[in-house]
Amino acid sequence: xxxxxxxxxxxxxVASVAIIVAVVTFVFILIxxxxxxxxxxQPGEAADPVVCEQLIRQFALDRPLYEQYWRYLxxxxxxxxxxxxSLHRPVRDALxxxxxxxxxxxxxxxxLDFVLGLGLGIYQAGRVNRLPDVIIGNATxxxxxxxxxxxxxxxxxVFGEKLGWFxxxxxxxxxxxxxxxxxxxxFDRLWHLVLPAATLGxxxxxxxxxxxxxxxxxxxxxxxxxxxxxxxxxxxxxxxxHQLRNALLSFITRFGLAFPFLLTGAVLIETIxxxxxxxxxxxxxxxxxxxxxxxxxxxxxxxxxxxGNLLADILLGIAxxxxxxxxxxxxxxxxx
Amino acid sequence: xxxxxxxxxxxxxxxxxxxxxxxxxxxxKHERWRRFFRNRTTSWGLSILVFLVTIAIAAPLVAPLDPIxxxxxxxxxxxxxxxxxxxxxxVFSRDVWSRIVYGARVSLGIGALGxxxxxxxxxxxxxxxxxxxxxxxxxxxxxxxxxLALPRIFIxxxxxxxxxxxxxxxxxxxxxxxxxxxxxxxVRAEVxxxxxxxxxxxARALGAGDGRVIFRxxxxxxxxxxxxxxxxxxxxxxxxxxxxSFLGIGVAPxxxxxxxxxxxxxxxLYTAPWTTLFPGLAISLVVMSLNAVAxxxxxxxxxxxxAM
Numbered sequence: 001x002x003x004x005x006x007x008x009x010x011x012x013x014v015a016s017v018a019i020i021v022a023v024v025t026f027v028f029i030l031i032x033x034x035x036x037x038x039x040x041x042q043p044g045e046a047a048d049p050v051v052c053e054q055l056i057r058q059f060a061l062d063r064p065l066y067e068q069y070w071r072y073l074x075x076x077x078x079x080x081x082x083x084x085x086s087l088h089r090p091v092r093d094a095l096x097x098x099x100x101x102x103x104x105x106x107x108x109x110x111x112l113d114f115v116l117g118l119g120l121g122i123y124q125a126g127r128v129n130r131l132p133d134v135i136i137g138n139a140t141x142x143x144x145x146x147x148x149x150x151x152x153x154x155x156x157x158v159f160g161e162k163l164g165w166f167x168x169x170x171x172x173x174x175x176x177x178x179x180x181x182x183x184x185x186x187f188d189r190l191w192h193l194v195l196p197a198a199t200l201g202x203x204x205x206x207x208x209x210x211x212x213x214x215x216x217x218x219x220x221x222x223x224x225x226x227x228x229x230x231x232x233x234x235x236x237x238x239x240x241x242h243q244l245r246n247a248l249l250s251f252i253t254r255f256g257l258a259f260p261f262l263l264t265g266a267v268l269i270e271t272i273x274x275x276x277x278x279x280x281x282x283x284x285x286x287x288x289x290x291x292x293x294x295x296x297x298x299x300x301x302x303x304x305x306x307x308g309n310l311l312a313d314i315l316l317g318i319a320x321x322x323x324x325x326x327x328x329x330x331x332x333x334x335x336x
Numbered sequence: 337x338x339x340x341x342x343x344x345x346x347x348x349x350x351x352x353x354x355x356x357x358x359x360x361x362x363x364x365k366h367e368r369w370r371r372f373f374r375n376r377t378t379s380w381g382l383s384i385l386v387f388l389v390t391i392a393i394a395a396p397l398v399a400p401l402d403p404i405x406x407x408x409x410x411x412x413x414x415x416x417x418x419x420x421x422x423x424x425x426x427v428f429s430r431d432v433w434s435r436i437v438y439g440a441r442v443s444l445g446i447g448a449l450g451x452x453x454x455x456x457x458x459x460x461x462x463x464x465x466x467x468x469x470x471x472x473x474x475x476x477x478x479x480x481x482x483x484l485a486l487p488r489i490f491i492x493x494x495x496x497x498x499x500x501x502x503x504x505x506x507x508x509x510x511x512x513x514x515x516x517x518x519x520x521x522x523v524r525a526e527v528x529x530x531x532x533x534x535x536x537x538x539a540r541a542l543g544a545g546d547g548r549v550i551f552r553x554x555x556x557x558x559x560x561x562x563x564x565x566x567x568x569x570x571x572x573x574x575x576x577x578x579x580x581s582f583l584g585i586g587v588a589p590x591x592x593x594x595x596x597x598x599x600x601x602x603x604x605l606y607t608a609p610w611t612t613l614f615p616g617l618a619i620s621l622v623v624m625s626l627n628a629v630a631x632x633x634x635x636x637x638x639x640x641x642x643a644m
Contacts, residue, residue: 019481019482019485022482023487026491027490027494030491030494031494137377138377141624141627145620145623145624146623147575147578147579147582147595147598147616147620149578150578150598150612150619153602153612153616154613154616157605157606157609161606260487260488263487264489264579267489268579268582282490286490286498294494297487297490298487298490301490302487305484306485309485
C-alpha cells in the first residue's frame with residue numbers, strides 16, 4: 001500500500017473510532033434517560049427494593065450521569081465491559097458465549113445470500129426480459145418483500161412441524177450434543193442451523209439478486225462493453241471479464257451494507273428459533289434495563305456496522321485501480 | 337361475512353382495478369408514464385395499493401365484525417376459514433379478516449407517517465448540507481455517519497420498550513426519526529451535483545435567496561431519488577413496525593396491527609396457522625407493491641432514459 005493509501009487508512013480508522021464512541025455515548029444517554037429503575041426486573045417480576053438499593057450503590061448508579069459516563073469510558077478503555085446485573089455475570093463472559101452463535105448464523109446466511117444472490121442476478125442479466133428473468137424477477141421481488149420473522153414462522157411451520165425435516169429451535173440436540181465434540185455433533189449443529197440461516201439468507205439473496213441484475217445491466221450499456229463486443233471478444237469473456245468485473249465493484253459496497261441487515265434479522269430470528277446469540281441477548285437486556293449489557297451489545301453492533309463499511313472501502317480500493325491512483329479518496333464521487 | 341361487507345369488498349376491488357386501469361390509460365399518452373407502466377408488476381402493485389387503501393378507509397363497511405370485541409373466546413376461538421369467518425378467527429375468537437381490515441389503518445398509517453417524517457427530514461438535512469457546504473456540511477454529515485452506524489433496531493427497541501405504552505403516532509415518529517440518514521446522503525449528493533449547474537448559478541446571480549434557490553430550483557430537480565426513496569421508505573417503516581409489534585413492544589393490543597396479529601397468532605402457529613399467515617401475507621403484499629411501484633418510478637423518472 002502506498003503512503004497516500006496508508007494515510008487514508010489511518011484517517012478512516014480514527015473516524016471509525018470516533019463514530020463508535022459517539023454511538024456508545026448516544027446509547028448511554030438514551031438508556032439512562034429512560035424512565036424506570038435499572039433493577040426493576042422483567043415486567044411482572046418485582047425486585048426486592050433492598051437488593052435494588054444495594055445494587056444501585058454497588059454499581060455507582062446513584063452518581064451523576066457524567067461521572068458514570070466517565071467511569072464507563074475508562075473501564076471500556078481497559079477492556080472492561082462492566083457487570084450484567086440481569087445475568088449476574090460479567091458482560092464480557094455473556095458476549096463471549098453468545099457472539100459465536102451469531103457469527104455462525106450470520107456467516108451461513110451471508111454465504112447463502114451471496115452465492116445464490118450473485119448467481120441469480122448474473123443469470124438474469126444474461127436473459128433480460130425473457131421468461132426465466134421474468135419468473136426469477138417476480139420471485140425475488142416477492143421474497144425480498146417478506147418480513148423475515150414471518151418467513152421464519154412459515155419455514156418453521158412447513159419444514160419443522162409439518163414435514164419434520166429440521167429441528168424447530170435451539171442450536172443443538174440438548175441430550176446427545178450439549179457441546180460439539182464429534183463429527184456427529186458438528187453435523188447436528190449444521191442441521192439446526194439450516195432453518196434460521198435459510199430465512200435470513202433467502203431474503204438477503206433476493207435483495208442481492210435484484211441488485212446484481214441492475215448492476216450488470218448498468219454496466220452492459222457502457223461503451224467499453226460495446227467496444228469489447230464490437231472487436232469480437234467472445235460473449236462469455238465479455239460477460240465475465242468486462243461486465244461482471246465492473247459490476248462486482250458496486251457489489252462490494254453492498255457487501256458492507258449487508259451487516260446491519262443481518263444484525264436486525266438476528267434479533268428476530270434468534271428469538272424465533274431460540275438461537276442463543278447476541279441479538280436475543282440484546283433484546284433480553286433491553287427488557288431487563290440492564291445498562292451495561294445494552295450498551296455493550298450496541299457497541300458491538302456499531303463496531304460491526306462501521307467495520308463492514310471500512311472493509312468494503314478497503315476492498316474497493318484494492319479492486320478498483322481508479323481509486324488507487326487517487327489514493328482511495330472520496331469514494332462517493334466515483335460511484336455516484 | 338354479511339351481504340353488506342361482501343358488497344363493499346366487491347366495490348373496493350372494482351374501484352381499485354378501475355383506478356389502476358384509468359391511470360394506465362391516461363399515462364400511456366405520456367412517454368414518462370409509459371415507462372412507469374411498462375412493467376406489468378407495477379400495474380399490479382398500484383392496484384393492490386389502491387385496494388388496500390380503499391378498504392382501510394372504508395373499514396367499517398368492509399369488516400363484518402368488530403376487530404377488538406371478543407365474541408366468545410371459548411367456542412369461537414381459532415376457527416378455520418369458513419363462509420362466516422372468511423379468514424378464520426384468532427385465539428381470542430376475533431374475526432381475522434375484520435382485524436386485517438382495521439389493521440390496515442394502523443399499519444399503512446404508521447408506514448406513511450414514518451416515511452413522511454424520514455423523507456422530509458432527510459431531504460432538508462441533505463439539502464442544507466449540500467447547499468451550504470463547508471462546515472455545515474461537515475457537521476451534518478458526521479452526524480449522519482453516526483446515525484448510519486447506530487444499530488437502529490436496538491435504538492428502537494430501547495425507545496419503545498423503555499417508554500412503554502407509546503401511542504402509535506409516537507411510534508411512527510420514532511421510526512421516522514431513525515430512518516432518514518440514507519435519504520439525506522442521497523439528497524446531498526444530488527444537491528452537490530445540481531449546484532454547479534447553470535440554472536442554479538443563474539438563479540443565484542439574479543438575487544434569489546437561499547431558501548428560494550433550494551426549494552424552487554434545486555430540490556424539484558432532485559425529486560426523482562426523493563420520490564423513489566419515499567416509496568421504499570413506506571415499506572421499510574411498515575416492516576420495522578411489524579417487527580417491533582411482533583416482538584410485543586410496537587402497537588399495543590388490543591388495537592390490531594398486522595405485526596401484533598402475527599405475534600398473537602405465533603403462539604398457535606401449528607394449530608391455527610391462518611392467524612399467522614394472513615396478516616403476514618398482507619404485509620408482504622403491501623411491501624411488494626411498494627417495491628414494484630418504486631421500480632416503476634425509477635424507470636419513469638430516470639433522466640438517462642429521457643434522453644433516449
